[in-house]
Amino acid sequence: MLVFNYSTFIDPLLKDMRTCVVELSGVKAGDRVLDVGCGWGDQVFHFVQKGSIASGVDRNPNMIELAERMAQKRGFNQASFRVAGATELPFPDGYFDIVSISLALHEMRRDERNKAVSQMKRVVKKRGVLMFIDFQLPLAKNFIGYGIRAIEFIAGRENYRNFRDFFVQGGLPGILKENLLIPLKEALLLSGNIQAIKVFSPSPLPLPLP
16 A cells, blocks of 8 residues: 655655745754654754754654654754654643644644644743744645645545645634734745744734724
């Protein structure tokens, strides 16, 4: 049976995204960083290269095993990994300076998405940075956009149902609004098909309208 994962099909296309996330986050040497749904650890490694102490969690033990091997191979001693789901992060409140999640929310059910965001808010420090990276609403009508739709369909019925509901919910802007988070900075990547959004947690109160 074909095992479908982003490490094989998508990650080679995401080098610019990984770099953009690091720069947009404003990470500094010594910061504690968590990447949720880390896969084989590529985003974690990009954070480590900036001098941070970065951790990754993923519910797939095979991905965590691969990430640990890659960290050892590359000599990234400040990278660590644990098997854990996004909805139950095994860390104390306010532990991290930065928490990121890349291309994972669209794979979850709606209740799981909101639980994942709640957990991210819990484990980040007050006025810490949350980074959300996922597909742009709507997907661009270009080769990459059509390719993403095809890949999500091939990934299975449940995955495609969650993918479609992600857009029904309003994509990242809709999810952040439901969770009382206000975008601070944004970037569009991969020919306009991926959106990266930076927020502070908790978000500052919006200014009253005149």
